[in-house]
Amino acid sequence: MSEKIGFIINPIAGMGGRVGLKGTDGVLDKALQLGAHPVACQKAEEMFREFSTLSKNHNNLLWVTCSGVMGRTVLEAAGMKNIQIVYSPSGDTTTAHDTQTACKRFLDQHLDLLVFCGGDGTARDIYTIIDKKLPLLGIPAGVKMHSGVFGINTYATAKMLLEFINKRLTIGDVEIMDLDEELYRKGEWKVRLFGVARGIIEPTYIQVGKACFESVSDEEVKDELAEHVKDELEKYKDWLFLFCSGGTIDSIAKKLHIEHTLLGIDAIYQKQLVGRDLNEEQILALLKKYPKAKILLSPIGAQGFIVGRGNLQLSPTVIKKIGIDNFIVVATPSKLIHTPLLRVDTGDKKLNRLFVKQGYFMVVIGYRLSRVVRLQTNSF
Amino acid sequence: MTQITKRNANKFLKNEYDELVKNHFEWNIRVLESGSKPHSIVNGKEVIMMCSNNYLNLSNHPRLIQGAIEAAKKYGAGSGSVRAIAGTLKLHMEVEKRLARFKRTESALIYQTGFAANSGLIPQLVGDGDIVISDELNHGSIIDGVRLTKADRAIFKHRDMGDLERVLKDADRKYRRILIITDGVFSMDGDIAPMDKIVKLANEFGAMTYVDDAHGEGVIGEDGRGIGSHFRIEGKIDVEMGTFSKAFGVVGGLIAGSQDLINFAYNKSRTWLLSGSHPPAVSGAQLAAIDVLETESEHVKRLWDNTKYFKNELNSLGFNTGESETPITPVIVGDSSKAKDLSNRLFDEGVFALPIVFPMVARDKARIRTMMNAGLTKNDLDFALDKFEKLGKELSII
Ligand SMILES: Cc1ncc(COP(=O)(O)O)c(C=O)c1O
Numbered sequence: 156m157s158e159k160i161g162f163i164i165n166p167i168a169g170m171g172g173r174v175g176l177k178g179t180d181g182v183l184d185k186a187l188q189l190g191a192h193p194v195a196c197q198k199a200e201e202m203f204r205e206f207s208t209l210s211k212n213h214n215n216l217l218w219v220t221c222s223g224v225m226g227r228t229v230l231e232a233a234g235m236k237n238i239q240i241v242y243s244p245s246g247d248t249t250t251a252h253d254t255q256t257a258c259k260r261f262l263d264q265h266l267d268l269l270v271f272c273g274g275d276g277t278a279r280d281i282y283t284i285i286d287k288k289l290p291l292l293g294i295p296a297g298v299k300m301h302s303g304v305f306g307i308n309t310y311a312t313a314k315m316l317l318e319f320i321n322k323r324l325t326i327g328d329v330e331i332m333d334l335d336e337e338l339y340r341k342g343e344w345k346v347r348l349f350g351v352a353r354g355i356i357e358p359t360y361i362q363v364g365k366a367c368f369e370s371v372s373d374e375e376v377k378d379e380l381a382e383h384v385k386d387e388l389e390k391y392k393d394w395l396f397l398f399c400s401g402g403t404i405d406s407i408a409k410k411l412h413i414e415h416t417l418l419g420i421d422a423i424y425q426k427q428l429v430g431r432d433l434n435e436e437q438i439l440a441l442l443k444k445y446p447k448a449k450i451l452l453s454p455i456g457a458q459g460f461i462v463g464r465g466n467l468q469l470s471p472t473v474i475k476k477i478g479i480d481n482f483i484v485v486a487t488p489s490k491l492i493h494t495p496l497l498r499v500d501t502g503d504k505k506l507n508r509l510f511v512k513q514g515y516f517m518v519v520i521g522y523r524l525s526r527v528v529r530l531q532t533n534s535f
Numbered sequence: 536m537t538q539i540t541k542r543n544a545n546k547f548l549k550n551e552y553d554e555l556v557k558n559h560f561e562w563n564i565r566v567l568e569s570g571s572k573p574h575s576i577v578n579g580k581e582v583i584m585m586c587s588n589n590y591l592n593l594s595n596h597p598r599l600i601q602g603a604i605e606a607a608k609k610y611g612a613g614s615g616s617v618r619a620i621a622g623t624l625k626l627h628m629e630v631e632k633r634l635a636r637f638k639r640t641e642s643a644l645i646y647q648t649g650f651a652a653n654s655g656l657i658p659q660l661v662g663d664g665d666i667v668i669s670d671e672l673n674h675g676s677i678i679d680g681v682r683l684t685k686a687d688r689a690i691f692k693h694r695d696m697g698d699l700e701r702v703l704k705d706a707d708r709k710y711r712r713i714l715i716i717t718d719g720v721f722s723m724d725g726d727i728a729p730m731d732k733i734v735k736l737a738n739e740f741g742a743m744t745y746v747d748d749a750h751g752e753g754v755i756g757e758d759g760r761g762i763g764s765h766f767r768i769e770g771k772i773d774v775e776m777g778t779f780s781k782a783f784g785v786v787g788g789l790i791a792g793s794q795d796l797i798n799f800a801y802n803k804s805r806t807w808l809l810s811g812s813h814p815p816a817v818s819g820a821q822l823a824a825i826d827v828l829e830t831e832s833e834h835v836k837r838l839w840d841n842t843k844y845f846k847n848e849l850n851s852l853g854f855n856t857g858e859s860e861t862p863i864t865p866v867i868v869g870d871s872s873k874a875k876d877l878s879n880r881l882f883d884e885g886v887f888a889l890p891i892v893f894p895m896v897a898r899d900k901a902r903i904r905t906m907m908n909a910g911l912t913k914n915d916l917d918f919a920l921d922k923f924e925k926l927g928k929e930l931s932i933i
Pocket of ligand 1: 648649650651674676718722747749750777778779780786787788
């Protein structure tokens with residue numbers, strides 16, 4: 156059976172970078188005035204050409220896309236066959252609205268995958284409509300790519316696409332990140348989790364025989380992580396647990412039948428929710444009541460942040476009160492493959508140094524199973 | 536009476552096998568009609584054997600064969616029981632004594648297999664409140680042994696001492712006992728664990744060391760005494776585990792270490808206590824294998840001469856042979872399908888070497904793993920090299 160793959164470009168993504176703007180959300184006119192040229196089409200074409208070279212036979216694939224620069228032009232230029240158009244934008248310049256309308260059409264098409272080209276902003280627009288209904292794969296073209304849906308470059312994206320079609324990669328949770336562009340243009344860097352989408356991931360393998368491996372699903376790995384966290388909750392009965400944001404922690408909470416805020420920090424005491432979507436002040440108040448606390452977090456986004464400037468609730472004061480020793484960092488092995496380093500930026504130099512001094516975390520990757528992951532503490 | 540079929544109890548057997556076949560993950564067993572020889576008859580075809588663990592070709596040594604025959608004649612075909620009850624022959628005790636002398640340790644113990652040693656002993660060495668620290672590329676039998684413990688588990692990056700130290704530092708604060716386990720020679724790449732450094736770190740932190748020297752015994756160290764001898768730290772590794780099934784040319788697991796270790800091990804290892812002991816023929820051959828290693832140094836020497844020659848020639852042909860320091864020489868070809876192709880074509884041309892593919896190794900590091908044999912002649916090696924050159928060019932590897 157041949158795969159049916161959706162494809163969409165945000166043709167204006169990536170234009171700000173060349174003219175010194177960080178992203179084009181809301182400043183498109185300015186970018187165009189400054190003489191920005193579309194790079195997304197170029198990147199997308201590059202990716203499809205790499206894909207053509209890698210895959211000997213892709214003529215059995217069906218491409219579902221939009222007309223013109225939103226898809227068709229690039230696919231044809233790269234020599235793809237079997238193109239079906241499901242949406243045509245009306246104006247000359249395309250907008251987020253076009254992207255989202257096209258995505259609604261894609262949802263009726265029973266696609267196996269939706270490939271898109273753009274930046275974090277495009278990923279957010281698409282995710283808003285697609286949610287977890289379709290797996291996504293992003294060709295990076297924007298200025299900043301913090302979301303986990305992107306390949307690291309066009310070649311890596313082509314390879315992921317091929318391996319997905321060959322069923323050597325599977326589907327799992329990936330994060331969509333949100334960078335405050337208004338602040339970013341002013342030189343301030345604030346990124347937070349926007350949502351958890353379906354994306355292409357490396358399967359986790361366990362050895363079942365001498366030369367025989369079985370891939371285990373992300374779900375099974377998360378079952379193990381949940382089992383591990385359950386043990387910790389039972390072992391530290393009179394401790395408060397802060398469950399941070401992200402797809403991994405959310406899955407763990409669900410498996411333990413604990414309500415959880417995907418994008419926020421919740422407090423759990425003796426397996427009961429005692430605080431939902433907390434801000435810094437509320438966390439500090441809880442820490443007065445429960446002085447012994449552990450914090451459960453998982454790296455989010457493509458950069459492996461566990462504590463970043465975006466996590467304002469996890470302020471330096473909160474971290475110091477809890478203590479680095481009481482961090483429990485968890486991650487699925489498939490995620491760690493692409494996150495060789497964890498990153499921390501608390502916004503407090505002295506506290507950052509404490510993390511630097513430690514230099515690593517023992518990251519829990521299965522039931523009572525952990526491995527060393529190094530820590531990088533600068534911003535970038 | 537109506538019969539209600541609740542469920543089909545056996546359906547999964549076929550379903551799961553079919554699934555394996557569909558994904559090409561099933562084992563196609565190749566049958567040796569000749570015994571494991573440097574030139575073997577495999578599935579009816581004569582091939583040069585480059586994938587057995589019979590490194591020293593001792594399985595064909597007249598003294599081993601003689602040892603097996605004599606022991607069988609004298610003591611019978613079977614041992615009659617598990618070791619603990621009535622299955623310990625004087626011959627078993629003699630092998631253990633000779634093994635300890637060979638390994639230069641206080642004492643030694645024989646298990647049915649290496650697998651039984653790892654899966655039986657490891658779970659006894661650590662428990663709740665302890666931690667096992669493993670190299671990420673450890674052998675499956677270690678992994679299974681570790682799974683049976685109640686201890687926490689941590690993994691360090693392959694042969695990365697900085698990483699090991701980090702885990703140790705973290706573990707030091709949190710655990711009662713710490714056990715570091717590593718393969719001695721890693722069977723995929725043929726590289727060697729830095730055992731001297733591991734022992735040094737372990738001493739600093741009061742951790743116990745356990746090495747699986749399955750591919751090192753009979754191969755590295757003075758006259759094949761293994762990794763302890765290789766690094767000149769004999770007696771400093773707490774548990775040296777190994778097997779008679781590879782270079783020794785017979786079968787059977789072993790551990791060597793202090794008398795305390797051995798007393799503990801045989802009283803606690805469930806695999807040792809609850810499974811029958813070796814038949815006399817096995818022990819007779821084991822004893823002869825130790826004899827041969829102690830008196831005929833030419834086998835180990837020939838293994839290494841062959842290894843050096845073969846590796847050098849492969850390199851000058853332009854093959855990438857990785858980081859190997861032992862008679863296991865990987866020939867890295869890249870893509871999985873290429874490795875499988877090369878292996879099949881080599882077999883057709885009369886060279887038997889298996890492909891190792893993802894996920895055993897990285898996707899772009901698929902390889903043919905060659906294992907040297909002391910019984911191969913220079914002519915044999917030239918023949919094999921010739922085929923490697925020819926096919927390597929045809930498949931655009933070199
Ligand atoms: C590293 C390692 N350990 C243990 C074993 C198991 O040894 P045995 O064949 O004696 O069960 C093997 C062999 O497959 C091995 O390669």
